[in-house]
Amino acid sequence: MQAWLLVGLAAAVAGFSRGFAAFGTAMIYVPLVTLAYDAKTAVVTLFLVDLLPSVPLVRTAARDCEWRPTILCMALGAAALSPVGVILLLMVPARDVMAILGLVLIAATSYLLLGPRLHLAGGAGQSLIAGAVSGLAGGICGIFGPPAMIYLLGRQSDAATTRANAVIFLTGESLLLGATYLLYGMVTRRMLVLAVVLMPLYGACLWLGAHSFAGVSDVLYRRLVLGLLWLVAAAILIHALLAL
Structure with missing residues (x-):
């Protein structure tokens, strides 16, 4: 019974995060389902449970996102450096890499939350670099979302466009x-x-998250997502430190 409660909680919260913020799903779902089953079951069922419920979300995002140059260049960068991340994973202890990633993400997120508003141009070069960093992080420890979100939140785009870009890139x-x-x-x-x-519960919470986004201002969305990013970064760092 306790295992089902954990899995149900994971599906509900991850679904809402997917619908509202477009990211954070894996960082919520995988640890909880791993406690109930195992890591392999967690990562594979997350992919499966997201397939159908995300179709309306992706269809809407495909109309609002910036395919060129943002999505295309980010995808190329990610594809280029993901294999490098996997190679580094085989050469460097995962805990060391995750500790560095956690520190960098906390610093970047704290700056975006507390510092002056960052305005990135968002051209092809920056998108390529952001995708490459995301791909590198994904190859090393399976975490694509935070580096990509930090870049997308630093650009001069409204919340709807930022979220749409994140949905398409992370779905890919x-x-x-x-x-x-x-x-x-x-x-x-x-x-x-x-x-x-799990799919009906996940899908219902995804729908709820997507509809909750409709009434959120650009400033509030940015702060909420940055807050979630900070928590994700802290979780990565704590996990790495506990593994020492």
């Missing part, structure tokens, strides 16, 4: 990971059953 990364799971035969019948059971 998720599909690539999902293809890897399928290629390596990681999807089991038990995982499919769990995903089907």
Whole structure:
């Protein structure tokens, strides 16, 4: 019973975060489901449970996002450096990399929250670099979202465009990971059953998060997402320190 409560809580909160902020889903869902099952079940079922409920979200975001140069260049950067991240993962202790990533994210997020408003031009070069950093982080420890969100929040775009860009970019990364799971035969019948059971709850909370976003101002959205980013960065750092 306790395991089902953990899994249900994970699906509900992760779904809301996906619908409202477009990111943070993995950092919420994976640790809780890992406690109830295991890490493999957590990452694979997250991919499965998100597939259908995210279709309306992605369809809407596809109309509002900046395909060129933002999404295209970020995708190219991520594709180029994701393999480098995997190589580093094999060479450097994961806890060391996560500690550095956590510190950098906390510093960047704190600056965006407390410092003067950052205005990035958001051209092809910056988008390529942001995607590369995101891909590097994703390759090392599976965390694509925070570096990409920090870049997108630093640009001169409204909340709707920022969220749409995040939805499309992170969905693309998720599909690539999902293809890897399928290629390596990681999807089991038990995982499919769990995903089907959780999908209605996840989808309902995603819908609730998406509709909650509709009434949020640009400033409030930015602060809420930066707050979530700070918590994610702190969680990464604490996890790395506990592993020492």
